[in-house]
Amino acid sequence: MSARRRLVVAAWIALACGARPAEARPSPLTVTFDGAATFTEWPPAAAQGPDGRGRLRIVGEAPPRVIFFGRNFQEARDLGPVPLSSCAVKNCVQSAPIPFVIDAVDAAAVAAFDGPAAPHRARLANVGDTFYLYEAESSTPFAGPVTLTALDGGATVLPRKLAVFRLDAPRGTPEVALDSKKRDALIDAAVAGAITLWKPCGIAIVPLPVHRLPPPPPHLLSFGDEFGLPGATTPIHLRFAVKTSPKETPFDLLLSPGTTPEEAAERTAEALEAKGFSVRVRRQPPVASGAHATVDLAIRDSRSNELLPVEATGSVSSDPHLAVHIGRVDLDDALTHFDDGNAYAGTLEERTLLSALAHEGERAGIHADYTVLVIPSLGGDGRVGEAFLRSDGGAVHDTVLIDRGGLRAGMPGNTLAHELGHAMLDFPGHSDAYGHDTPMRLMDSDASAVGAYGPRRLTAEECRRARSNGPSTSSTAR
Numbered sequence: 001m002s003a004r005r006r007l008v009v010a011a012w013i014a015l016a017c018g019a020r021p022a023e024a025r026p027s028p029l030t031v032t033f034d035g036a037a038t039f040t041e042w043p044p045a046a047a048q049g050p051d052g053r054g055r056l057r058i059v060g061e062a063p064p065r066v067i068f069f070g071r072n073f074q075e076a077r078d079l080g081p082v083p084l085s086s087c088a089v090k091n092c093v094q095s096a097p098i099p100f101v102i103d104a105v106d107a108a109a110v111a112a113f114d115g116p117a118a119p120h121r122a123r124l125a126n127v128g129d130t131f132y133l134y135e136a137e138s139s140t141p142f143a144g145p146v147t148l149t150a151l152d153g154g155a156t157v158l159p160r161k162l163a164v165f166r167l168d169a170p171r172g173t174p175e176v177a178l179d180s181k182k183r184d185a186l187i188d189a190a191v192a193g194a195i196t197l198w199k200p201c202g203i204a205i206v207p208l209p210v211h212r213l214p215p216p217p218p219h220l221l222s223f224g225d226e227f228g229l230p231g232a233t234t235p236i237h238l239r240f241a242v243k244t245s246p247k248e249t250p251f252d253l254l255l256s257p258g259t260t261p262e263e264a265a266e267r268t269a270e271a272l273e274a275k276g277f278s279v280r281v282r283r284q285p286p287v288a289s290g291a292h293a294t295v296d297l298a299i300r301d302s303r304s305n306e307l308l309p310v311e312a313t314g315s316v317s318s319d320p321h322l323a324v325h326i327g328r329v330d331l332d333d334a335l336t337h338f339d340d341g342n343a344y345a346g347t348l349e350e351r352t353l354l355s356a357l358a359h360e361g362e363r364a365g366i367h368a369d370y371t372v373l374v375i376p377s378l379g380g381d382g383r384v385g386e387a388f389l390r391s392d393g394g395a396v397h398d399t400v401l402i403d404r405g406g407l408r409a410g411m412p413g414n415t416l417a418h419e420l421g422h423a424m425l426d427f428p429g430h431s432d433a434y435g436h437d438t439p440m441r442l443m444d445s446d447a448s449a450v451g452a453y454g455p456r457r458l459t460a461e462e463c464r465r466a467r468s469n470g471p472s473t474s475s476t477a478r
Contacts, residue, residue: 030059037131038149039200040099042440042457044113054098100125100148102199105411109452127202128157150202152464159204160424160471163368164191165213165357167331167375176374176404184210186407187374193410194417197442197456201463203424208368216356219307220327221268221297221316222348224261228292231259231322238268238324240312242277242299248311249275255322264322265295278302282355282395284346296327296395298355307359327352334379335401337386346388346396354388354396369471370398370423372416377403385415387422390469398423412447412454421458424466 033056040046040053099110099122110122129148149155164187166176176183187210195205221240236255241248253271255264262283269279280298299308310326317324327348329335336349346354357373378384384406390397400423406415421443422428430445431438439449440457447455 032057032059033146037146038100038151038153039125040097040101040110043453044099044110054100055094055096056098057092057094059092096121098123103196105452105456126157126199128155150463150467151200151458151460152467153460154202154463154467157202157204158467159206160370161368162191162194162205162207162420163361163366163371164207164210165360165371165373166210167213167353167373168215176376176407186404186410189410190402190407190416191372193414194420197414197417198420198424198458198466200458201466203463203466205420208366211360211364211366213357213360213373215331216329216352217307217309218311218326218328218352219299219309220348220352220355221265221299221310222294222325222327222351223265223268223296223323224292224294225323225325225348226294227323228261228286228294229321229323230261230292231255231257231264231319233257234319236264236322237318238264238316239314239318240310240316240326242272242275243309243311244301249277251275259322261292261322262295264317264324265297269297272297272299276302277308278305280355280359282351284351284395285393296351296355298359300359305363307356327355329353329356331376334377335375335403337378337383337401346394350401351396354399357399358396370400370420372400372402372420374407375401375403377405384409384413385419387419387428389423389426389428391426409447412450414442414447414455418442418455421462421466424469425462426469427465 033054038053096119099106101107101110101122101124103124107122107124111118111120114121125148127148127150130145131148147155166183166187176186191205191207195207198205234257236257236259238251238253238255241250251268251271253267255267259267265281269281272279278300280300282296282298284294284296286293299310300306301308312326315324316326325348329349329352335353336347338346338350353375354373357371361368361371378386378401385400385402387401388394388396388399400416400419402416402419406413406419409415425443431441431443432445437446438444439446439455440453442455442458443462444455449455
């Protein structure tokens with residue numbers, strides 16, 4: 001067979017090659033690429049049928065009997081032609097479907113499905129990769145470019161900056177692993193997994209350098225607790241002290257009967273600022289059982305910008321209805337996390353921790369679309385990660401917590417990619433809560449399968465939603 005009658009499908013990425021390919025020239029052969037150039041359906045069997053995406057069809061007087069596909073001329077591989085009995089034109093052949101895959105795990109699954117004697121079909125690719133058709137031993141393109149698209153059809157790669165923090169171990173307890181190299185490797189692997197699994201949506205997660213978060217002091221005054229009740233019919237005393245080394249500043253405020261949590265927080269913020277302190281006010285929406293919103297005051301030194309500890313002897317508020325608490329973080333017994341009733345606001349311990357996270361991000365000048373905080377453990381029901389969503393309306397959003405259990409699970413859990421999915425989709429639900437159990441989908445609630453058949457897949461609708469939820473206008477300091 002003459003070289004002129006053979007085709008090579010070469011994956012040519014213009015940026016990598018550093019030069020723009022020459023213009024396509026006329027040829028006696030007709031080449032079409034059937035279906036969208038996008039990532040294959042799963043399991044791989046879905047790409048075997050007559051509707052499998054990524055087929056090359058060649059029509060001509062004497063078309064070649066073999067078709068090649070590769071990232072460059074040297075990597076061309078035989079994909080095995082399939083004769084077409086239904087072709088209306090004489091001498092038609094086409095390739096077997098060409099699966100575009102995101103990593104070696106998927107490529108191995110395709111190879112295992114095809115069997116050892118079958119040609120190697122799977123090709124690693126990214127959204128935006130451009131492929132050209134070439135005749136063998138020729139540097140001139142045979143046909144125009146084919147660009148790989150996202151699952152929802154988008155061809156533009158959208159960057160999303162990811163800030164990663166790790167909480168310093170409290171009292172010597174390791175937040176991830178005793179060995180710092182192992183800790184860093186686990187964090188890097190989780191981030192790399194998230195980058196890979198969101199590739200089919202054309203979302204490029206760009207990780208920023210990992211920063212440390214010191215254990216925060218009890219710097220948060222929270223008004224309203226979860227119930228958000230106003231004061232009763234008697235005057236209310238608020239008594240607390242702000243510690244500034246080597247002294248402390250006491251406060252004794254008198255509030256009117258019936259004062260709401262928001263009114264009490266405003267009066268307290270005014271008193272603190274009058275004494276020279278800096279106050280960050282954070283309002284949370286009322287939880288499911290709450291009468292009024294919760295308001296948190298994060299207290300800082302106006303000169304050094306350090307978070308300042310707050311102390312009280314007994315209860316801060318003299319009124320049992322108007323709840324005022326000091327937020328503390330003690331992870332020796334794991335982090336107290338939110339449930340369905342208070343997910344909008346998070347628990348007091350979570351809000352105190354995330355207030356410190358926002359403060360540290362602000363001090364470091366970090367601006368990111370999404371923030372991840374690695375902590376030792378989440379308490380209670382075996383949860384290993386959770387996400388705070390923008391649509392919930394809370395002061396904290398686009399933020400993910402993941403503990404050492406979530407990091408160490410690796411595959412098949414893909415915990416970080418899953419929790420980031422909640423943030424990027426801005427949706428708390430799981431795919432199996434609204435239909436059949438689908439353990440192959442990333443947003444499924446469990447991890448009952450492993451490898452390429454584990455929770456890794458995203459749908460076109462999920463990609464469309466994640467791509468349309470653009471970056472927040474706020475920074476990591478939320």
